[in-house]
Amino acid sequence: MILAVLSGFLAALILAFSGKLFRGRLSVLLGLLPLSIFNYFLYFFPDISAGKVITFSYRWIPSLGINLDFRLDGLSMLFVMLITGIGALIYFYAASYLEGHKFLDRFYAYLSLFMGSMLGLVLADNTLLIFIFWELTSISSFFLIGFNNDNAESRKSALMALAITGCGGFFLLASFVLMGIATQTYSIGQMLAAPGFLKEQPAYELVLFFLFVGSFSKSAQFPFHFWLPGAMKAPTPVSAYLHSATMVKAGIYLLARFSPLLGDHLLWTNTLMITGGFTMLYAAAHSVFKKDLKSILAYSTISALGMLVFLIGIGTRYAIVAAAAFILVHALYKAGLFLITGIIDHEAGTRNIDKLGGLRKWFPLVALAGLLAALSSAGVPLTFGFIGKDLIYEATLHTQDFFRYTLTPLALITNILLLYAGFSTGIRPFAGSIPENLSKGPLHPSLSPLLWIPPLILGGLSIFFGLLPYVPDQLLVSHAASSIYGSYIFLPLKIWHGFNLTLLLSAVTIVAGAALYFLYRPATASAATQYWLQWFSPQHLTEWTGEKTRLFAYHYTKMLQNGYLRSYILTITVFLIGLIGYRFFSTVDLRVNTSGFTEIRFFEFVVFAITVIATITTVFTNSRLTAIVSMSIIGLSICLIYVYYGAPDLAMTQFTIDTLTVVLFVLVLYRLPQYLINSNRKMKLRDGLVAFSFGTLISLITLQALISPANKEISRFYADNAYLLAKGKNVVNVILVDFRGADTMVETMVLTIAALGVYSLLKLNVKPTDKD
């Protein structure tokens, strides 16, 4: 099984390195990958039908509790079939749809990466593993949405989708970690062994909150829904695969998976019913105003996802079976409609429903597929959609009194609007006569079978499952529903329930929806009237926040990293004064102990006075030469201080170096212009204040440091052993060239490097053109 899961990643890797082979017609062969995985999983059907749960475990990071644990049950099986089955159709379809695209190999690499991640997500038994695959699906979705990377809109949508789903992923991780802490395990199988445990934990509310944000962002629930219409910038096969049939259902999968663990709790039920209910109505209402085929499909997908969340929220046996069936129903007809939209876009060059019509004359078989998908989405009897719709009404009718009267109309309105969306996309482009703008005929007259067979298969399956409902029921739906519910459900799907309220509701749906379809056309003005509401929309708020954050980061960076050296020095100094000063004054009690201090002799005072005067001159003079000379006087005075206090070596070095520096300074700089006179008094005052405080602080610290006795151990060792061990009598010299000889050698190297630098700077010839 691990090979089946990881083969997607392997394929992506191979394509990344040797993709050129599959850029041409050979790309069709890549469809064999999902097809073979599909066939591999068919082999598990007998076990799943017997109600078994198949587990596989591979050691990965046992110390962290992360193993490649996979678990195949009814729910996973349903998703695996969707991922690989629809995946195979998409692979074949894309080979023709994107034929001749220069990055076709890259496309398949992303697609394989996605398929592998998605399989891993629905099969993983370990929550951390789920998180990893979850993020991988977000990333591959990002690449696929931004596949047309020369389009700015496309890039923006990709970023938006990544931002929303990626952030959701972090919430999910938080939820998983909290669950892991509460249950002491990351294995879903072990958690499922004690289903009621998590509900009694104090962390339950938090776990739920994080899980909801994670799944809602992925499954495009309000208020995170807006990335999905944007994601329609992706090539149509991607929209069909990721953004309607599989990836957006990952959030649904997650809710379904944790339903036995966390569900059947007031918080769970109400949140899901309210969010799902609102989303399905909100999105369905939006879809009515759209003219772009893909936008209609996007909003009706959001609506369908809302319906699924809603059903999982209700959580009764009817609702769970309805959810499981509707996942399959929706995947079949929505993927089909997307593929048909792709064909229309490919051949007619437009997706605006106002400019389309009569296409049945071009492609009768595609029109047939569109009709089947639209009928299934409408829930017309003898299609699988009818059974799905029936179950939804059954679910809402089998709730308690209050809910029965509120939820049923809600579902009814949504279904009517969804029917309209299905008809608009599946039938309208093919009905009527061909408008003038399309009179030239299709862009590619010979339609490749790779394009029209996949939607026809999907449409055919919708009818086949509708005619023989026990087939999908026995194979997929009942086992998936049992997994979601947590115990076995026996509630067979039926074509005919007899004359009852459900049938009446279905009839009302179809009649009202058809009436809407025939009587209503979206007007152009309706978009403009909604404009002022846009400011409050979650999408606008997200973009606004993003833009403001970017501006804030820009100004903040510009303030701190402004490129002026002196402002950095100022910041560092002020910070140091604050930090050290605070610590110093809050913890050290100031004492002055002058007993050990030496007395001041007259000539010392003279030297001191000279140094002070020279320093002040250096700072305030307006002549560069004066500054250099007075600086050298400071150096020489310090030299004298060294002499007075028993440091002849220092005095000699200081004298030499000081002289050299002054000579160098004068030689190089005497030709420089006068100092700039910047008489900004405020600035000088501020800098002076900062400098003064810093100097005072250093003086105070020095005064305090003198009180504590210095550790003389090292000095004594050197002094005692200078002659005995190193045969030298000048201890300073012995330390430098003997005890710490290696350090001195490195120091010499530093000087050599500096000398090389100086030399090369002097020799450097800059061409006039380089000066700029």
Place this chain on the structure above:
Amino acid sequence: MEYLLIFLIGLLYSSGIYLMLRKSMVKLLLGLILLGNGANILIFLMGDIAKGQPPIIPRDASIFTQMYADPVPQSLILTAIVISFGLQSFAIILLKRVYQMTKSDNLDTLNTHEIDI
């Protein structure tokens, strides 16, 4: 004498910082040198200054018999002086080259600002 040295350290530090906060490159360099001098005296002072007793073992002895100045700060300062010379000479030459290229001593003119990110 310690008082005077402590005052001197404070003065050199604040003058150094003040000069480094100026716009001129030469002042920046002078400030750095002053700061270095201040730091040297600080280290020197930490070694309990003892007058007139260099850390040199008398000619006729193999170990010290009298008080001696602390040799460790001295060797540290010696290293510091030499290294700072390396830095200073490099900086002076660099300054000269920069001036040759830009005809300016103003640090601000060396900045390139990105207009927008």
